[in-house]
Amino acid sequence: MSITAETAKAHAHDPAVLCCRAEAGITIEPANLEDPAIFDDLVDSGLLSLDGCLTIEEVLGAKLTKTCDSLAPLTADVLDGVKAVSAPAEEEEVEEEAAPAAAPVAAAPVVAGGTLKIHIGEGKDIDLEIPVGALGAGGAAVAEVPAGAEAVVAGAAAPAVVEEEKVVGTLTRKHFNITEVKRGPETKIEGTTLYIREGIEADVIADQELVKDFHLEIITPELYHTYSETIMDVQPIATKEGDSELGSGVTRVLDGVVMMLTGVDEGGVQIGEFGSSEGYLDENIMWGRPGCPEKGEIFIKGNIVIQEKTNMERRGPMAAHTAFDIITQEIREVMKKLDESLVVDTQELKSIRRPGKKKVVIVKEIMGQGAMHDNFILPVEPVGILGARANVDLGNVPICVSPLEVLDGCIHALTCIGPASKEMSRHYWREPLVLEALHDPEVDLCGVVFVGSPQINAEKFYVSRRVGHTVEMMDADGAFVTTEGFGNNHIDFASHIEQIGMRGVPVVGMSYCAVQGALVVGNKYMQYMVDNNKSEAGIENEILGNNTLCPEDAVRALAMLKTAMAGEDVKAAEKKWNPNVKSTNVELIESAYGTKIDLVGNEQELPMSEKRRLKYS
Amino acid sequence: MNNERLNYGDRIIYMEGVVVDVDDCSISVDLKGRLGFFKAPKRMFICDTEPKVGQEFGWNMSFPEQLGPEINEHYVSNIEKERRKQEKMRERLDNKEV
Secondary structure, eight states, X not given: OBOOHHHHHHTTTSBOBBSSOBOTTOBOOGGGBBOGGGHHHHHHTTSOOOTTBOBHHHHTTOEEOSOBOTTOBOBGGGEESOOOOSSOXXXXXXXXXXXXXXXXXXXXXXXXXXEEEEEEOSSSOEEEEEEXXXXXXXXXXXXXXXXXXXXXXXXXXXXXXXXXOXXXXXXXXXXXXXXXXEEXXXXXXXXXXXXXXXXXXXXXXXXXXXXXXXXXXXXXXXXXSOEEOOEEEEEOOEEEOTTOOTTSEEEEXXXXXXXXXXXXXXXXXXXXXXXXXXXXXXXXXXXXXXXSOOTTOEEEEEEEEEXXXXXXXXXXXXXXXXXXXXXXXXXXXXXXXXXXXXXXXXXXXXXEEOTTSEEEEEEEEEEOSBTXXXXXXXXXXXXXXXXXXXXXXXXXXXXXXXXXXXXXXOEEEXXXXXXXXXXXXXXXXXXXXXXXHHHOTTEEEEEEEEEEEOSBHHHHHHHHHHHHHHXXXXXOSEEEEEEOSXXXXXXHHHHHHHHHHTTTXXXXXXXXXXXXXXXXXXXXXXXXXXXXXXXXXXXXXXXXXXXXXXXXXXXXXHHHHHHXXXXXXXXXXXXXXXXXXXXXXXXXXXXXXXXXXXXXXXXXXXXXXXXXXXXXX | OGGGGOSSTTOOEEXXXXXXXXXXXXXXXXXXXXXXXXXXXXXXXXXXXXXXXXXXXXXXXXXXXXXXXXXXXXXXXXXXXXXHXXXXXXXXXXXXXX
């Protein structure tokens, strides 16, 4: 297929190959050339050899001296009037992500004493003096000036005006430590011991018509090597203090213990999309992932039995989650009355706006295709049920929330998709990208948008257009689009990126892709991608949380978005998944920022189950 | 990568099937030509309109190849546990219905 002048310009340094037969004597135009995007496959299959091939830039306007067939690479011996190359094509190693922009701190020396002086030495020798008022809060607010900027006129320096950081919201987390969980006559907390009322199971069963049976297990670290059904969700135990609303005020949270939901239907069939992570807990959980338990924590594990054959209907998993929340809610009521003296740690999370910095937004795509592809949004209690609306019922349209609402458990995840890439409720409670962006002094995180992924393509494009307009209204300078799992949600994932990208906003996409989750579609705005894969072979390996978004991915995505917003090029990805891209980029970021990024481990550090040894090694 | 273990992985054939069941989570498909049946999560199907029983789907696939003669005892034990559990639960369910 021939290409347009625009494509020819974008691919100026790529090889020039005829798209169809051309007679001697014609002048080469873009319409005579083939799209370079398809060359990799042709070269791989031996149909095309690019030896001695000139670039598109060189051949345009040249005269063909010999009649050539389609897919003939254009070389110097068949052309007359080949142009000289304007700029040498960069032939460095190909990378998925480019080096991050140099830290702006180095570019703009700050002089204490109420004046920001920027000296631009190149050629014009312009000195800018801008009064900045209360500058000097640890040098956090430093103007960004592109290094090597030429001829900056006074007016163009406007974005460099430093404004004060604004705290738009605070959330206090009061931590209570739990070292032991026991059963007792009533639900209570004594010191660091949590007692759960005996017979609470009957309340859970009675709560929902679809719930037919329920068993509660207390899993202490000694019992980690216990057989378990598919893990549906991992949740923090937290409650709002007094009249505090979700995302503000005070939240009380129990440390050292998590809620864990598992379930089957009356016929013994797992509630869990397909396949499952059943097996021994210690062999199937990637400890310490944002959505997973930490090693050493106690699990309050409930196994729910729902009415036969409702496991594949929305009402089945919904009933299981709703009934299980009876226990969590009873613990929450007790937590509300706990004495302040039991608080072991207080953490203050601040939602900080940084006017004048690059404004960024995080768009998180969540599953919304139906049962087990659903989420409860904005409950009254952190990761609760009451007051929440399912995103499928809301039509999967974008919902804007504050970063603090995310960290306060505004998502109760009903998703029970592939274990390795699903984001459980606890993931949002500790969402690494939100935390990184919130704490990065170089960007202004304006909010988080949740958007569901419907089943039907028409609906997917309906919601992604809403995402595009939402981001446009925000006047964002950059955006992240993340998704969990893989499958047809990658269609809207690509569409969200397109809708945002076509509005001139650089977008970094984050997803598990690697081998099995390779994207089904792409578009020209998908230039900045971060792969969340951690598994050795790049596959969905049934280890809970293994391939979910971790702090190291958030750091890479932030560095990449900053690079894109600064207008620097990010190198194209390789055709096939190559884990080395990630390590190279991590090294680049480490050297640019002078920090050390600790990479998380993967399934290789878990006790090797026989199953995995045979299947994946 | 694991697909290096396949000898015929590049033999891709076009397949068609008919949707025989759709629930909130999955789609079931009968392969045309009595070639079997499969059920997969909705998220793995690409649909322009609402998926409904009787619709036809097409896709490319290859032949599943045995990766080796070894039996993974871990899987066998999981399957056995699952079977016993389902049997027990089925019994209980049947008794309840009587």
